Amino acid sequence: MRKRIMINLKDISLSKKLIGGFGIVIILLMIVAALSVAKLSSIDTATRSLFDNEVNLGKKADNISINLLQSRDDEKNFLMQNDLQYVDKVKSSVNAIKNDVADISKLDIGQKEKDDANNILSLITSCENTFLELVNLQKQLGLLEMEGLNGDLINQARDAEADIKKIGSTDALASLLEARRHEKNYVIRKEVLYQTKVHGAIDIAKINISNSKASDNEKKQAISKLDLYVATFDKFVGISIERDKREKQLIVNAQQIDVLIAGIVNDSQASLKNHMDATTASNSSSKMAVIILAFIATITGVGASIYISRSITKPVDNMLEASKKIAKGDLTVQVQSDHRDEVGQLSMAIQDMAGNLKTVIGNVQKSAMKVSNASQTLSESSKEIKSSTEQVASTTQDIAKGVSQQATDMTQITRAMQEMSQTVQQIAANCQKASMRAGEANKTAQEAGRISGNVAQKMSEIKTTVDGSAIVIKELESKSQKIGEIIGVITTIADQTNLLALNAAIEAARAGDHGRGFAVVADEVRKLAEESRMAANQITQLIKEIQLGTKKAVESMENGTKTVSEGSTTIEIASSAINSIVTGADEVANMIQEIAASAQEQSASVEEVTASVESVSSVSEESAAGTQEASAATEELSASMEQLMITAQDLAELSEGLQMASSHFVLRSVDDFVRCWDIKNCSNEVRQKCPAYNSKELRCWIVEGTWCGGVKQGDAKAKVHNCMKCEAFIKNSDTQ
CATH class of the missing domain: 1.20.5 (Single alpha-helices involved in coiled-coils or other helix-helix interfaces)
Structure with missing residues (x-):
């Protein structure tokens, strides 16, 4: 089962492997980020709920306590100073307490806290009513010394005193x-x-x-004023007692309110502690989940990068080694690969190329051998013909010495001319065969050039695929950087939250005992902010590690691209060498045809010599003239034989060069190319727009959309006629 899975993985293309491997890592990172955001949102929601409910509850309770103390202080000031302005202040404090109680009732708190708040509202309302009753009683007693019952007691006491003084x-x-x-x-x-x-x-x-x-009337009047004074005093005492009862009731109500406020504060602190414990537990579980997912993402990313890099680098190293051997002329190399992706296809293409080159070079070597044999045969025939011509020259000299030997010499000359004619015909036949073999060698070399061109095209397509994979990996690295920027924003928010918590703790410290609860909340918020910042830093570190892995993957892809480029360059050099072989074969064929033409001329010359010899035989009177004509024909024949020997030597040298080129398989360097844009002196603007310049492709005639003469060209087929007239095309064709 595991072996089958490995085979299926090897069949997957490089793009799918890269997308699948990094896609899994991205999905896991997105899950980590989503979980982090969700938990941060949960913490934020819990913090807001904590602040909106428990913290606000404690704040409102503190406000109630403060306003209650303020109202009590204003009540005492009123009782001490009898100033009505403190009545308005008491009412303002009571209204503030009622508003705070109403706000507490709106909070999302427990029923007990709400019941305590309602009881506070009832008690504070009772306190307000009691205080207003106390104020009315105090008004009856008198706010000032001469007002109310106070003023009555003073006036009545003065009246009684005046009457008593009259009595004496x-x-x-x-x-x-x-x-x-x-x-x-x-x-x-x-x-x-x-x-x-x-x-x-x-x-x-x-x-x-x-x-x-004193008189009875005076006594009666004085006693009546004393009775009025006593009655007013008794009334004063009765109202004072009622006022004191109201004052005591205010104290009792205030104490009850203090108890209820203390209960609300205690319940709020208990609820706050429960919320903080729950938030801490949730935060711990969230951190553990984030750490586990981040660990899984890291392991998955490392595993995917190692597997993908090995699945690319190992076959590419094998292909690079094979290409180097092919470049050195070793066509027996074997490129084995069990992959079916682009790398496997490239391996098969290189293997096919090596096999086809082996066949082509073998055919070229055989043809070169045949041409070499034919040139040797031609050279030997030339030597025989030259020897024959020398013999003819000797014969003509013998004819000049004596007519007696003319018949015999003419017979020998006729026989020699016939042999020479047969030899020349044999040379012509051999030249025809050599020309046919050279044509076959030319076709074989052209087929090899076509195959190497196809291989070069496949190498270019593979390079394009690998470049696309590198671009995808670079885009992944950019997105990882964006994720890192988002985590940086989260860290900044956590730092700001920590600063706000510190400020809140300072303000709580200033508030003294009343701010202790808020100080605890601020400290917990600060701890949460620090933990959030630490989690964000951990995520940032993980993202940096993933970015480092992505960078290594990019470098690996770039190395792969460089290797493929070297392979493509090697194929182009091989194609150039095969084109040189084709050119050499054409030249050999042309020379063989020239040799055949020379042989035909020699045959015609031999026939003329034969006719001349027959004329000498039939007309002995003209022997002297015939001897001169034979001597001249012999000289011409000797010159032709020398030219024939030179041509045979050239043919031998060409066959040796063809044989050496095919046996050593030497490739030309790309540095021999002449750059089109340098010959035409193209401007920088045109060079930037030209795809051949941007791709560094020196064979600009195969690139679509080039800029020649300031005009955008079409594809290779559309511009072939113009390119063949181009100076760069002609020079580069010569260097190939």
């Missing part, structure tokens, strides 16, 4: 003053004992008045 009873006046002293003691100490003492003093004063020598 010092004892009664002393008793009245003693009653006034008891009155002041009651006002200060609020003890009922002094009310009794006031009554006792007034009774004594009445007795003293009755015992005085």
Whole structure:
């Protein structure tokens, strides 16, 4: 099963491997990022809920406590100063407490806290009503010294004092003053004992008045004023007692409110602690999940990068080694690959190329051998013909010495001419065969050039595919950097949250005991911010590691691209060498045809010599003239034989060169190319627009959309006629 899976993986194309491997890593990273964002959102929601409910609850409770203390202080100020402005202040504090209670009722809190808030509202309303009743009682007693019952007591005491002075009873006046002293003691100490003492003093004063020598009418008037004073004082005492009851009720209500506020604060702190514990637990689980997913993403990314790099580099190294051997002329190399992707296809193409080159070079070597043999045969025939011509020359000299030997010499010359004619015909036949073999060699070399061109095209397509894969990996690296920027924003938010928590802790410290609860919340928020920043830093580190792995993958792809480019260059050099072989074969064929033409001329010359010899035989009278003609024909034949030998030597040299080129398989360097844009002196603007310049492709005639003469050209087929006239094309064709 595992072996089958490995085979299926080897059948997948490089683009699918890269997309699949990095796609899994990206998906895992997206899951990590989504989980982090979700948990951060959850923490933010919990923090907001915590602030909106528990923190606001504590804040409102503190406000209620502060306003309650303020109202109590204003109540005391009113009781001490009897100033009505404190009544408005009490009402303002009570309204603030009611508003805070209403806000607490709107919060998402427990029913107990809401019930406590409603009880506070009832108590504060009762406190307000009690205080207003107290104010009304105080108004009856008198806000100022001469107002209300206070003013009545003073005026009535003065009236009674005036009447007693008229009577002249010092004892009664002393008793009245003693009653006034008891009155002041009651006002200060609020003890009922002094009310009794006031009554006792007034009774004594009445007795003293009755015992005085004043008239009955004066006595009656003075006693009636004392009775009015006593009645007013009793009323004053009754109202004072009611006012004191209201004051005590205010204290009781305030204490009850303090208890309820303390209960709300305690419940809020308990709820806050529960929320913080839950948030801490959730944060711990989130961190563990993020760490696990990040570890899985890292392992997956490393595994995918190692597998993909090995699946590319190992076959490419094998192909590079094979290409180097082919470049050195070793066509027995074997390129084995069990992959079916682009790399496997490239391996098969190189193997096919090596096999086809082996066949082509073998055919070229055989043809070169045949041409070499034919040239040797031609050289030997030339030597025989030259020897024959020398013999003819010797014969003509013998003819000049004596006519007696003319018949015999003419017979020998005729026979020699016939042999020479047969030899020349044999040379012509051999030249025809050599020409046919050279044509076959030319076709074989052209087929090899076509095959090498196809291989070069496949190498170019593979290079384009690998370049595309490198671009995809670079885009992945850019997205990882964007993810890193997003994590940087999260870190900044965490730092700002930490700073806000620090400021909140400072403000809570300034608030003293009332800010302890808020200080605890601020400290917990600061801890959460620090943990968020640490998590963001960990994610940033993981992203940097993934970016490093992506960079290594890009470098690996670039090395692969460079290797493919070297292979493509090697194929182009091989194609150039094969084109040289084709050119050499054409030249050999042309020379063989020239040799055949020369042989035909020699045959015609031999026939002429034969005719001349027959004429000499039939007409002995013209032997001297015939001897001169034979001598001239012999000289011409000798010159032709020398030219024939030179041609045979050239043919031998060409066959040796063809054989050496095919045996050593030497390739030309690309540096021999002449650059089109340098010959035409193209401007920088045109060079930047030309695809051949940008791709560094020196064979500009195969590139579509080049800029020649400031005009954009079409594909290779459309511009072939113009390119063949181009100086760059002609020179580069010569260098291939």
